[in-house]
Amino acid sequence: xxxxxxxxxxxxxxxxxxLLLAASLLATAAGAQTGGSExxxxxxxxxxxxxxxxxxxxxxxxxxxxLDQANRPIGYSLELCEAIVDEIGVEVDDADxxxxxxxxxSDDRIPAVVQNKIDLECxxxxxxxxxxKQVAFSxxxxxxxxxxxxxxxxxxxxxxxxxxxxxxxxKGTTNEQAMHNVDKKFSLxxxxxxxxxxxxxxxxxxxxxxxxxxxDDILLYGLIARHKSQDKFRVTGEYLSYDPYGIMFRKGExxxxxxVERTFHxxxxxxxxxxxxxxxxxxxxxxRRDLAAARGSLQGAQRHGRDEQLIVIASQRVARMRAR
Numbered sequence: 272x273x274x275x276x277x278x279x280x281x282x283x284x285x286x287x288x289x290l291l292l293a294a295s296l297l298a299t300a301a302g303a304q305t306g307g308s309e310x311x312x313x314x315x316x317x318x319x320x321x322x323x324x325x326x327x328x329x330x331x332x333x334x335x336x337x338l339d340q341a342n343r344p345i346g347y348s349l350e351l352c353e354a355i356v357d358e359i360g361v362e363v364d365d366a367d368x369x370x371x372x373x374x375x376x377s378d379d380r381i382p383a384v385v386q387n388k389i390d391l392e393c394x395x396x397x398x399x400x401x402x403x404k405q406v407a408f409s410x411x412x413x414x415x416x417x418x419x420x421x422x423x424x425x426x427x428x429x430x431x432x433x434x435x436x437x438x439x440x441x442k443g444t445t446n447e448q449a450m451h452n453v454d455k456k457f458s459l460x461x462x463x464x465x466x467x468x469x470x471x472x473x474x475x476x477x478x479x480x481x482x483x484x485x486x487d488d489i490l491l492y493g494l495i496a497r498h499k500s501q502d503k504f505r506v507t508g509e510y511l512s513y514d515p516y517g518i519m520f521r522k523g524e525x526x527x528x529x530x531v532e533r534t535f536h537x538x539x540x541x542x543x544x545x546x547x548x549x550x551x552x553x554x555x556x557x558x559r560r561d562l563a564a565a566r567g568s569l570q571g572a573q574r575h576g577r578d579e580q581l582i583v584i585a586s587q588r589v590a591r592m593r594a595r
């Protein structure tokens with residue numbers, strides 16, 4: 272049921288960018304199932320005692336984690352987390368685990384994991400070396416990068432057009448550092464302001480309190496689609512950062528890590544992670560954006576010296592988009 276609902280979510284929300292091939296997950300060897308008489312890791316033991324798994328969600332990170340019209344958390348990342356919950360149930364021998372949804376923000380999501388307020392963080396979190404010092408990450412589920420959202424009539428088409436402008440970023444995101452790096456590189460004299468979440472950042476652009484909103488491209492496309500504001504805003508410019516996404520969980524728990532990896536392996540084997548794209552009249556435009564995103568992932572991987580496997584996967588994404 273959860274996987275079928277995932278397909279519906281993706282049909283409605285994935286408007287740009289491309290999901291990593293399930294091949295990236297197949298490359299992660301699934302470890303043998305652990306547990307049973309050997310005991311459980313701290314997180315799994317707590318889950319077994321409480322019969323509850325706490326999932327951290329974001330309110331405005333479409334299509335990964337957001338609230339629907341009935342204020343229920345939905346999205347691609349949550350579907351992945353719910354699949355992990357099923358696998359946790361197998362690991363702890365409890366097929367009736369309940370899910371508790373806990374709201375997190377870009378600023379408090381890492382502390383929520385570290386301080387045991389949530390068990391899995393199901394949002395749009397970049398997996399990088401600095402964060403990996405505090406938390407663990409699932410296999411990669413998406414590769415995005417910082418771009419700019421600007422009004423349709425704006426003359427801004429890239430970072431050098433931002434000289435002296437106000438740019439809003441969401442607090443606690445890698446996009447904030449990316450814009451500071453751009454500001455320093457081009458001596459732009461930017462006024463970089465922060466908002467608590469992506470929705471508030473978007474609203475600052477709507478209210479003309481900022482000239483541009485900088486965050487991951489797929490999130491910008493998701494916000495435009497969610498607000499039906501294609502006639503008001505556009506996404507522009509080159510990629511200003513490279514941001515591979517993963518599900519966060521507590522560090523130092525190999526048994527929990529094995530459960531997460533096993534889940535991804537099963538989903539990849541069943542081809543449940545291959546994205547579905549809209550069949551609407553503007554499919555050609557969506558494909559053009561998909562190709563641009565795929566190329567950006569490849570260039571980002573090469574530029575940042577990522578591992579060879581990821582570069583190969585990104586290359587396959589480019590080839591697949593060209594073949595359409």
